Amino acid sequence: MGSTIQAIRGTRDILPEEVGYWQKVEATAREILGKAAYREIRTPIFEQTALFERGIGEATDIVGKEMYSFQDRGDRSITLRPEGTAGAVRAYVENKLHALGGVQRLWYTGPMFRYERPQAGRQRQFHQIGVEVLGSGDPRADVEVIAIATDLLQSLGLQNLHLDINSVGDREDKQRYRQVLVEYLTPYKEELDPDSQDRLTRNPLRILDSKDQRTIEIAENAPRMWDYLSAESGRHFAQVQQMLTELGISYQLNHRLVRGLDYYTHTAFEIISDNLGAQATVCGGGRYDGLVKELGGPDTPAVGWAIGLERLIVLLQQLDTATPESNLDFYLVSRGTDAEANSLILAQKLRHAGFSVELDLSGSAFSKQFKRADKSGAIACLILGDEEAANQTVQLKWLASGSQQTLTHTELLTTASELLQNR
């Protein structure tokens, strides 16, 4: 219909049928993160545009062409957050969480917004769960966050995932390597794909993860980033690898892994699924030692990741793990003025006593109400009619066997849990 209002392009409804998957992911994440002493933080969904420009980097595509920005009524430039790290770090600085001393372990979940063409595994409003460890430069922090991510994905039963890691070193290493790379690539300039030719001056590191076949061949033989790390950066990277191995977390080195956000330093990693389409990165993250200072806080090392929930849900649905079935105890059918009035009271009493009860509101023939009782998945059906209303009883019918018994309301309330157990 042309006149009905539809959801905005790139947004979608998560209907009750699907929401069980989301709850499962959130519950699993809460448990795993809680055990590792991460604390939840909730930050606003929109921020000053300047936060993202400064935090993510003006040259990145996210800031350049993907932000949902607008002027508010006070003529301030506002942006719907395209990712979670900038807001979390802003909150860390603004609320002086660094003053608490030690390491702050934070996690968040919620919607993010990027103005992109929707496709498989990519929406304009999408959801992430993310973690940030602020205040530790120890390679153990890098490995801890990676281990938590793999734990989470594993607990959800996901398979065919692989972990790629790389190190982009510190700021100086990055600069040095950038020069080496440009020197290597310049002779091949004409053979690179048009996008990469463009990036040669703007953002040469990104050429490494081009999808163009010829560019890939050229990039494959490029000097390796990790051969140009300082002694200290190299040691950090080696320690990360060693600890991953000690933890039994398998990974592959990928010198072409370059993440799109400017703030990454040292470790960069992605967890990629073989069971998704072109947008196959389920989890991406790394170290960002310069960001807290960049956003006005003390010089604070940090590392984190974000998991894309839509992609995760697609994978969970592929596993065909049936969504949790109805856990309804009673389906209450009623017919007749007194009985219908009683039905509401009885339903309420049962719920207060801890049972789940669905009340049939249709007032239609008993046979129709029974059909719905059957479909509801309830364990038993409770029947209130004129007869029951007259003598304050209720019929209890077991839907699986069809057997039926008469009870007073009080009897039902006092023996229901026993009955349900012994059915």
Next chain:
RNA sequence: GCGAGCGUAGCCAAGUGGUUACGGCAGUGGAUUGUGGUUCCACCAUUCGCGGGUUCGACUCCCGUCGUUCGCCCCA
């Protein structure tokens, strides 16, 4: 932002220029006015995403538009 495919009911779908749009699932009502899961019957698109054009005639052909899917860019 670029390229390609698709749009017939809540879902799956046949029809591919000739007049009242095949069918299935789901749903609703009834057979059965107090008893479900089976069965049977009936109902369920004045209309084929929307707008315009071609034609005596358009769901069917053309253009536009919106949505959607897949890919690119980029990323979770």
